[in-house]
Amino acid sequence: xxxxxxxxxxxxxxxxxxxxxxxxxxxxxxxxxxxxxxxxxxxxxxxxxxxxxxxxxxxxxxxxxxxxxxxxxxxxxxxxxxxxxxxxxxxxxxxxxxxxxxxxxxxxxxxxxxxxxxxxxxxxxxxxxxxxxxxxxxxxxxxxxxxxxxxxxxxxxxxxxxxxxxxxxxxxxxxxxxxxxxxxxxxxxxxxxxxxxxxxxxxxxxxxxxxxxxxxxxxxxxxxxx
Amino acid sequence: xxxxxxxxxxxxxxxxxxxxxxxxxxxxxxxxxxxxxxxxxxxxxxxxxxxxxxxxxxxxxxxxxxxxxxxxxxxxxxxxxxxxxxxxxxxxxxxxxxxxxxxxxxxxxxxxxxxxxxxxxxxxxxxxxxxxxxxxxxxxxxxxxxxxxxxxxxxxxxxxxxxxxxxxxxxxxxxxxxxxxxxxxxxxxxxxxxxxxxxxxxxxxxxxxxxxxxxxxxxxxxxxxxxxxxxxxxxxxxxxxxxxxxxxxxxxxxxxxxxxxxxxxxxxxxxxxxxxxxxxxxxxxxxxxxxxxxxxxxxxxxxxxxxxxxxxxxxxxxxxxxxxxxxxxxxxxxxxxxxxxxxxxxxxxxx
Numbered sequence: 001x002x003x004x005x006x007x008x009x010x011x012x013x014x015x016x017x018x019x020x021x022x023x024x025x026x027x028x029x030x031x032x033x034x035x036x037x038x039x040x041x042x043x044x045x046x047x048x049x050x051x052x053x054x055x056x057x058x059x060x061x062x063x064x065x066x067x068x069x070x071x072x073x074x075x076x077x078x079x080x081x082x083x084x085x086x087x088x089x090x091x092x093x094x095x096x097x098x099x100x101x102x103x104x105x106x107x108x109x110x111x112x113x114x115x116x117x118x119x120x121x122x123x124x125x126x127x128x129x130x131x132x133x134x135x136x137x138x139x140x141x142x143x144x145x146x147x148x149x150x151x152x153x154x155x156x157x158x159x160x161x162x163x164x165x166x167x168x169x170x171x172x173x174x175x176x177x178x179x180x181x182x183x184x185x186x187x188x189x190x191x192x193x194x195x196x197x198x199x200x201x202x203x204x205x206x207x208x209x210x211x212x213x214x215x216x217x218x219x220x221x222x223x224x225x226x
Numbered sequence: 227x228x229x230x231x232x233x234x235x236x237x238x239x240x241x242x243x244x245x246x247x248x249x250x251x252x253x254x255x256x257x258x259x260x261x262x263x264x265x266x267x268x269x270x271x272x273x274x275x276x277x278x279x280x281x282x283x284x285x286x287x288x289x290x291x292x293x294x295x296x297x298x299x300x301x302x303x304x305x306x307x308x309x310x311x312x313x314x315x316x317x318x319x320x321x322x323x324x325x326x327x328x329x330x331x332x333x334x335x336x337x338x339x340x341x342x343x344x345x346x347x348x349x350x351x352x353x354x355x356x357x358x359x360x361x362x363x364x365x366x367x368x369x370x371x372x373x374x375x376x377x378x379x380x381x382x383x384x385x386x387x388x389x390x391x392x393x394x395x396x397x398x399x400x401x402x403x404x405x406x407x408x409x410x411x412x413x414x415x416x417x418x419x420x421x422x423x424x425x426x427x428x429x430x431x432x433x434x435x436x437x438x439x440x441x442x443x444x445x446x447x448x449x450x451x452x453x454x455x456x457x458x459x460x461x462x463x464x465x466x467x468x469x470x471x472x473x474x475x476x477x478x479x480x481x482x483x484x485x486x487x488x489x490x491x492x493x494x495x496x497x498x499x500x501x502x503x504x505x506x507x508x509x510x511x512x513x514x515x516x517x518x519x520x521x522x523x524x525x526x527x528x529x530x531x532x533x534x535x536x537x538x539x540x541x542x543x544x545x546x547x548x549x550x551x552x553x554x555x556x557x558x559x560x561x562x563x564x565x566x567x568x569x570x571x572x573x574x575x576x577x
Contacts (some may be wrong), residue, residue: 131328
């Protein structure tokens with residue numbers, strides 16, 4: 001009754017590819033920004049925080065449009081990218097960038113809360129015991145915020161699986177190239193007789209999200225046990 | 227150890243300034259909470275950067291504003307034992323202990339983990355998670371962890387204040403054993419005069435963000451006596467006891483003391499309140515007090531209606547507190563012989 005076409009399978013593969021790449025690409029800067037927000041005493045902190053959180057409150061379509069202005073052929077960065085022969089608009093790269101920007105605040109917020117929960121003198125103790133800053137980052141700060149990092153990655157992954165607004169503007173809706181699950185569902189619902197296909201993809205979407213939640217729960221438990 | 231500090235630091239409205247130069251291995255930082263003791267500790271450890279000045283430890287410049295030197299904490303080899311142990315919660319006792327040791331260059335490692343584990347009685351705890359330890363155990367692990375980095379100096383920030391009285395005196399012998407056995411210079415921070423007297427030889431008195439005084443610890447204890455309502459507690463280091471009937475005889479210098487309390491080991495610390503000692507002009511032949519000690523008066527000092535008498539008891543010193551009227555009746559004067567009577571039960575064991 002519920003069968004998946006080849007295009008559907010491609011959409012699922014693209015969705016996973018976009019979500020996974022976006023999450024992994026955003027992780028290092030996410031940790032860096034979370035560290036800055038959690039530990040820095042600089043003045044401009046509130047401003048940086050606001051800027052980072054903006055995609056969380058803006059309509060994704062607005063984010064997508066701003067990215068288009070920035071990365072488009074005549075955009076601020078677009079020219080530079082064109083010179084380097086990198087195309088972003090209407091490509092998978094565009095979809096990944098859109099997901100990264102929209103999911104980034106969720107990742108940062110989660111890691112930051114985890115880092116703020118670390119006992120500060122514990123980090124200082126590591127330094128007085130002979131650990132350099134990098135050493136203390138890898139042996140104390142990251143392990144102690146492991147659960148928060150995992151939670152942030154889960155949130156961002158799930159958010160990227162569902163990304164629609166920014167993606168459709170920046171990457172378009174090209175089957176086999178940038179059409180992820182939400183975009184495919186959108187296309188089915190606007191095509192006569194596509195209801196059943198849309199429903200099938202909805203079920204796939206629900207299943208994927210559920211698997212992500214279960215996997216993150218299990219991983220978090222195994223971190224607890226350590 | 228030789229430590230030279232000239233440093234200033236503004237923290238909000240609090241201005242901290244330290245100027246001192248000292249030589250010694252058992253240094254105390256004494257003062258009320260909020261006086262700046264911990265600030266000084268953070269400056270020494272490199273956890274806080276002075277606004278100006280210099281900090282030198284022996285031949286090493288730890289900080290020099292003008293020459294642009296500021297050694298990071300991991301290069302200073304200055305160990306810190308914090309008020310609360312701050313163990314790494316995601317590591318076992320063993321990994322906590324070895325964290326610093328593994329990061330110490332082999333040429334600097336002159337203390338073996340086995341020795342520390344034995345001295346601090348940590349053998350049975352090694353594989354435990356640190357969250358299941360008691361307060362005293364946690365503090366022992368924190369101490370071991372710091373000592374294993376073989377630091378040139380250990381800073382202890384009120385390491386006993388989080389523990390209850392009984393635990394305090396259980397930890398103290400560990401501290402004394404460790405510091406005398408491994409010969410590590412110590413800066414001990416506390417607002418407890420008793421802890422200062424047990425752990426240090428010299429003190430820097432810190433108050434309102436400044437070093438007010440630098441003196442021998444005993445001097446500080448005696449000067450504190452002059453304040454109204456302050457008593458004086460004699461601290462006696464006694465040797466291994468021998469039983470005598472149902473009492474115990476302890477050597478104290480070349481004198482022997484009779485106590486009701488039993489202790490084990492070679493070095494036992496007891497306290498004796500200066501007000502619990504009676505003075506007699508001549509030997510009273512028979513009294514209920516078990517200790518009758520012939521002494522010589524060395525110094526007399528009177529404040530209000532309290533008088534402090536410093537006695538020479540064989541090779542040791544004893545401080546007695548009486549009233550000025552007694553001085554007149556006993557005709558006490560420097561150089562005069564008296565007999566001090568102390569009950570066997572007046573001594574209280576500290577460690």
